[in-house]
Amino acid sequence: MKILDKSFYNIDALSLSKKLLGKVLVNQVNGKSLKGIIVETEAYIGAVDKASHAYGGRRTERTETLYGEPGIVYVYSIYGMYFCFNVICGEKDVAEGVLIRGLEPLEGFEEMSFNRFKKPYEELTKSQIKNLTNGPSKLCIAMNINKSNNKEKLIKENSLYIEDHDIEVLPSNIVETTRIGIDYAEEAVHFPWRFYIKDNPYVSKK
Template sequence: MKISRSFYARDTLIVAKELLGKVLVHEVNGFKIKGRIVETEAYIGNIDKACHAYGGKRTPKLEPLYGKPGIAYVYFIYGMYHCFNAITKKEGSPEGVLIRAVEPLEGLEEMSQLRFKKSYNDLTKAKKKNLTSGPSKLCIALNINKDHNKEDLCGDVLYIEEDDNQNSFEIVEVKRIGIDYAEEAKDFLWRFYIKDNEWISKK
């Protein structure tokens, strides 16, 4: 069952934790690529120096952060890679959740071709483990790019759904990655991941 907008329209830290175990789905050319969300990071613009919109910063590129809950914010890093976020809380409040890693579930051959330009069966064990174990890796593997910025996650192209086959798990809460510039915010325990899952980006 697809997650409704009301799921996203809540406290960002709660959403970041409750997205774990859910399934990210991208429908591409008539087939579905799916990955179970195993790692997330929360960003809350009003108090978070690691958030792009900290201090009320507002530019055309940042407009999705201020959008309604349940839309995508896809941004470009290092002039090469994309990162995918789900907008949360309420319209006008710049908050969202970065999807940092997913566990491949469906469409493995498509993921492998997109990520490595090889058949999945030809991948080494290390490459299989490395398929979606990071925010930009998963965007490549699930074919998520700037065209999906502002995409409605309650639509039929890119969305998140419940996973009826997911077992119970323990959530680990730790510091976020790559934000040493963010002063006190670098110490917020706003990264969440499923304990012992082999597809997380970093323990």
């Protein structure tokens, strides 16, 4: 396995959304490794996308991270209590990013279980196991990702990064469909910019 470097992220959001499928998100917390295979992503492109926080060139304190270097983290809050984790990509000063929507737990099951449900993994119901990381805010809770991670670089020297485990995801196994929770985004609602691994149980919505 190897940690992905900055060059991996220096591509457009649509391409990266597909390339990230099968890669492994890692967060080192209190000496423990929390790992999950990325199984669902969404692309956001500020220049043309009314669902993007940076649509129309909007630059605020909140959205400035979107214009940063490829391979940095953009974490934003929703409903004042949950978080969503994004990977910035493409060229600096061009707002593009990929939302991680679903993970398949790989390592750190106990820690993820306590983070999400406050009890051991072996005590989880089948429904709770399925719901451990099958959504953008759920996976942030399980992986202990929060606003403190905003603007971090996804590199070895930091606790949060993405690894390549040589998991092959064939194009025929990638489903391309519309994104979720963006009803306000007019024509962008219909962009087929959500990608997921077919038949994976940790996809948020099929």
